[in-house]
Amino acid sequence: MSDSYDVIVIGGGPAGYPAAIRAGQNGLTVACIDEWQNRDGSYAFGGTCLNAGCIPSKALLESSELLHRAREEFPTHGIRIGAATMDVTQMQKRKAGIVKASTQGILALFKSAKVTGLAGHGKLLPGRKVEYTAADGTVTVLEAKSVVLASGSTPMPLKSVPFDGTTVLDSWGALDLAAVPKRLGVIGAGVIGLELGSVWRRLGSEVVVLEALDAFLPMADGAVAKEALKHFKKQGLDIRLGAKVTGATVAAGGVSLSYADAAGAHTLEVDQVVVAIGRRPNSAGLLAEGTGVALDERGFIRVDDECRTGAKGVYAVGDCVRGPMLAHKGKEEGVMVADLIAGRYGEVNYRTIPSVIYTAPEIAWVGQTEEQVKASGRPYKTGVFPFLASGRARAMEATAGFTKVVAGADDDEILGVHVIGPMAGELIAEAVLAMEYSASTEDLQRTIHAHPTLSEALHEAALAADKRAIDFPNR
Ligand code: FAD
Ligand code: NAD
Numbered sequence: 001m002s003d004s005y006d007v008i009v010i011g012g013g014p015a016g017y018p019a020a021i022r023a024g025q026n027g028l029t030v031a032c033i034d035e036w037q038n039r040d041g042s043y044a045f046g047g048t049c050l051n052a053g054c055i056p057s058k059a060l061l062e063s064s065e066l067l068h069r070a071r072e073e074f075p076t077h078g079i080r081i082g083a084a085t086m087d088v089t090q091m092q093k094r095k096a097g098i099v100k101a102s103t104q105g106i107l108a109l110f111k112s113a114k115v116t117g118l119a120g121h122g123k124l125l126p127g128r129k130v131e132y133t134a135a136d137g138t139v140t141v142l143e144a145k146s147v148v149l150a151s152g153s154t155p156m157p158l159k160s161v162p163f164d165g166t167t168v169l170d171s172w173g174a175l176d177l178a179a180v181p182k183r184l185g186v187i188g189a190g191v192i193g194l195e196l197g198s199v200w201r202r203l204g205s206e207v208v209v210l211e212a213l214d215a216f217l218p219m220a221d222g223a224v225a226k227e228a229l230k231h232f233k234k235q236g237l238d239i240r241l242g243a244k245v246t247g248a249t250v251a252a253g254g255v256s257l258s259y260a261d262a263a264g265a266h267t268l269e270v271d272q273v274v275v276a277i278g279r280r281p282n283s284a285g286l287l288a289e290g291t292g293v294a295l296d297e298r299g300f301i302r303v304d305d306e307c308r309t310g311a312k313g314v315y316a317v318g319d320c321v322r323g324p325m326l327a328h329k330g331k332e333e334g335v336m337v338a339d340l341i342a343g344r345y346g347e348v349n350y351r352t353i354p355s356v357i358y359t360a361p362e363i364a365w366v367g368q369t370e371e372q373v374k375a376s377g378r379p380y381k382t383g384v385f386p387f388l389a390s391g392r393a394r395a396m397e398a399t400a401g402f403t404k405v406v407a408g409a410d411d412d413e414i415l416g417v418h419v420i421g422p423m424a425g426e427l428i429a430e431a432v433l434a435m436e437y438s439a440s441t442e443d444l445q446r447t448i449h450a451h452p453t454l455s456e457a458l459h460e461a462a463l464a465a466d467k468r469a470i471d472f473p474n475r
Contacts, residue, residue: 001031001116001118001140002029002031002116002142003140003141003142003143004142004143004144005028005029005030005031005116005142005143005144005145006023006028006029006030006144006145006146006341007019007020007023007028007029007030007031007144007145007146007147007148007338007341008030008031008032008033008122008130008142008144008146008147008148009023009030009031009032009033009147009148009150009334010033010122010123010124010130010147010148010149010150010151010286011032011033011034011047011122011149011150011151011152011318011320012032012033012034012036012045012046012047012106012117012150013034013036013046013047013048013049013050013150013152013318013319013327013330014046014047014049014050014054014318014327014328014330014331014334015047015150015152015317015318015319015320015327015330015331015333015334016032016034016047016148016150016152016317016318016334017032017045017046017047017106017109017110017334018331018334018335018338019032019148019150019317019333019334019335019337019338020032020110020113020115020148020334020338021109021110021113021115021338022113022334022335022338022339023115023148023338023341023342024110024113024114024115025113025338026338026339026341026342026344027342028338028341028342029114030113030114030115030116031115031116031117031118031142031144032045032110032115032116032117032118033118033119033120033121033122033130033132034047034117034118034119035119035120035121035122036051038051039176043119043120043135044103045103045106045107045110045117046099046102046103046106047150047152048152048153048319049327050099050102050103050106051099051103052171052172052175053171053327054327055098055099055102056095056098056099056175057171057175057192057195057196057199057358058358059094059095059098059099060091060095060175060196060199061195061198061199061358061359063086063091063094063095064086064091064198064199064200064202064203065202065360067084067085067086067202067203068202068360070084071084073397076397077397086180086203088177088178088179088180088203089178092176092178095175118132118134119134119135120132120133120134120135121133121285122286123285123286123287123288124147124149124286124287124288124291124293124311124314125141125288125291126288126289126290126291126292128143128144128145128146128147128311128312128313128314129141129142129143129144130142130143130144130147131288144313145313145341146313146314146315146341147313147314147315148314148315148316148317148334148337148338148341149286149293149301149309149314149315149316149317149320150316150317150318150320150330150334151281151282151283151286151318151320152281152282152318152319152320153279153280153281153282153319153320153325154279154280154282155170155171155172155275155276155279155280156275156277156278156279156280157275158187158245158275158277160245160246160247160248161187161245161247161248161257161273161275163275164250166272167250167254167255167271167272167273168248168250168255168272168273168275169272169273169274169275170274170275170276171192171196171274171276173274174192174196174200174274174276175196177200177272180200180203180204180205181200181205181270181271181272182205182206182271183205183206183208183254183269183270183271184197184200184205184206184207184208184270184271184272184273184274185207185208185210185255185257185268185270185272185273185274186207186208186209186210186273186274186276187209187210187245187257187273187274187275187276187277188209188210188211188212188275188276188277188278189209189210189211189216189217189239189241190276190277190278191357192274192276193209193211193274193276194209194232194237194357194359195357195358195359196274196276197209197237197274198232198235198237198359198360201235201236201237202235206236206238207236207237207238208238208240208268208270209237209238209239209240210240210243210245210257210259210268211239211240211241211242211243212242212243212244212245212277213241213242214241214242215241216228216229216239216241217229217357217363219355220355220357220363220365220369220418221365221369221370221371221404221406221416221418222369222370222371223370223384223402223404223418224363224365224404224418224419224420227361227400227401227402227420228357228359228361228363228420231360231361231400231401232359235360240259240261241261242261242262243259243260243261243266244259244260244261245257245258245259246258246259246260246265248273253271254269254270254271254272255269255270255271255272255273256268256269257269257270257273279319279325280298280299281295281298281299281300281301281319281320281321282319282320283295283299283301283320291311291314292309292310292311292312292314293309293310293311293314293316294309294310296322300320300321300322301316301320301321302321303315303316303317303321303322305348305350306336306337306340306346306347307321307333307336307337315337315340315341317330317333317334317336317337318330318333318334321333323350323353324353324355326353326355328353328354329348329353332348332353333348336348349436351367351435352366352367352432352435352436353366354366354425354428354429354431354432356424356425356428358425361398361400361401361420361421361422361424362419362420362421362422362423362424362425363419363420363424364418364419364420364424364425364427364428365416365417365418365419365428366416366417366428366431366432366435367406367414367415367416367417367431367435368406368415368416369406369416369418370382370404370406370416372416373406373415373416378408378409378415379408379409379410380406380407380408380409380415381406381407381408381409381465381466382404382405382406382407382465383404383405383407383441383460383461383462383463383464383465383466383469384402384403384404384405384461384464385402385403385404385457385458385460385461385464385469385471385472386399386401386402386472387399387400387401387402387403387421387422387454387457389460389471389472390452390454390456390457390460390471391451391452392452392453392454392456393421393422393454393457395452396422398421398422400420400421401419401420401421401422401424402419402420402421402457402461403417403418403419403421403427403457403458403460403461404417404418404419404461405417405431405441405444405458405461405462405464405465406418407440407441407465411440412440412441412442413438413439413440414431414434414435414439414440414441414444414462417431417434417435417458417461419431419457419458421454421457422454423454426454427454427455427457427458430444430455430458431458441462441463441465441466442462442466444458444459444462445459445462445463445466445468447459456471460472
């Protein structure tokens with residue numbers, strides 16, 4: 001460890017570690033400090049995403065979806081394997097292995113980009129100095145020409161239902177369950193509630209999701225949200241909208257939740273409950289007095305479009321700043337600031353950040369919803385293509401859902417693309433690229449899509465926007 005670096009990054013999650021790697025690739029001397037500690041006390045880079053977010057949740061979603069398909073779909077294919085069951089210990093062991101390989105991979109990436117990884121706490125001092133408290137308690141003051149704050153976020157607590165780590169769980173706790181609870185409560189029908197609710201539902205839990213809002217998935221296109229709710233209900237997720245949780249009584253063997261909705265007051269008895277009502281920026285112990293870095297009223301670090309804070313040479317990226325709390329958004333911000341620091345070009349196009357919800361059916365979108373375009377007053381057209389009409393989706397037994405394109409009626413510019421169905425998260429990449437290049441539906445219409453692929457569904461939706469779909473009657 002040296003006392004001075006060109007760049008010090010505080011936080012080694014998906015916003016911080018790419019910033020450090022790109023800075024290293026740009027020939028700068030870099031240190032990345034991260035205090036993440038696993039349950040066994042070991043330190044790890046990768047932040048929430050790799051340790052307790054994106055990666056472990058997708059591992060469990062894959063395992064539980066495979067079990068579901070073995071039970072529900074294999075007989076349709078003619079595959080007879082007897083009663084498929086889940087060994088939860090093995091499922092969790094596989095997940096832990098994937099997490100370990102992913103987080104250790106960062107150490108190899110750091111080595112190749114000549115990044116010094118430091119385990120412990122980082123605190124910004126005035127004048128681009130950083131106080132580093134190592135794992136053994138040793139305190140050192142480091143100097144940097146530029147500092148990148150990438151401190152991420154933590155689960156939002158609910159005052160009336162405080163986390164206790166055993167009965168009232170946050171998302172990390174819900175990822176680490178050693179056994180399938182008979183009855184699982186989930187507070188919040190957002191992305192975490194739906195993804196983790198789906199995991200434990202597929203494994204046999206009776207899952208009740210309490211959502212405070214009357215609307216379901218209000219950030220998604222209305223038609224997509226409606227289709228999603230239909231499928232989730234069919235899967236047995238008991239989603240109760242307009243449910244305001246008022247309190248919880250934890251007793252041996254479970255928790256009694258009180259909530260109120262339009263019909264009155266209710267109680268819900270469950271064995272465990274997951275509180276997933278959003279996340280809040282993490283700035284605990286991050287900033288000393290007088291750094292010049294300002295927080296907004298919700299605790300996010302204030303930055304401009306290029307992620308510069310109010311302090312010269314200090315940037316902030318990822319979940320700790322405004323914008324969607326998504327790993328790929330943080331990554332692009334991290335890479336952008338590392339390039340800007342090196343005097344190179346860097347930019348994040350905030351209009352083309354894709355969102356993906358990894359349920360079954362999967363949900364993905366980029367750009368504006370039909371409701372947003374309508375509210376803007378801009379004349380528009382839409383094209384929709386159901387997966388039921390896709391040969392590949394039929395071959396996959398995955399005909400639920402549709403693709404939808406929203407485009408300007410006058411200039412044909414693609415304004416938003418929405419997919420609910422198989423591999424939606426992969427399909428959306430084409431739409432992101434199209435929008436990155438300000439493509440029209442005609443551009444998509446004239447692009448050759450291999451047959452039979454799921455990508456044809458996006459092609460057909462683009463054609464449908466001009467009532468020229470081939471594989472589905474135009475309306
Ligand atoms: P974090 O990943 O939170 O990393 C911040 C790091 O900084 C942490 O390691 C923390 O320990 C460290 N740190 C903080 N303060 C200090 C300090 N003072 N000194 C040293 N270190 C510090 N997003 C997606 O895009 N796709 C998904 O599929 C997805 N799934 C998710 C599933 C779950 C269950 C959860 C909880 C989140 C999921 N997310 C997903 C969101 C994603 O995890 C976050 O958007 C992403 O991790 C944010 O990256 P970050 O680097 O800004 O912060
Ligand atoms: P969220 O914002 O997605 O959903 C929270 C939900 O809880 C909302 O529907 C909200 O109305 C509801 N809510 C809030 N207070 C409530 C209360 N008191 N009672 C009942 N419901 C209440 O947040 P999340 O699901 O906790 O996820 C946090 C972040 O992590 C999100 O910003 C998301 O972007 C990110 N994430 C992303 C992915 C992905 O990209 N696939 C997966 C998981 C998490």
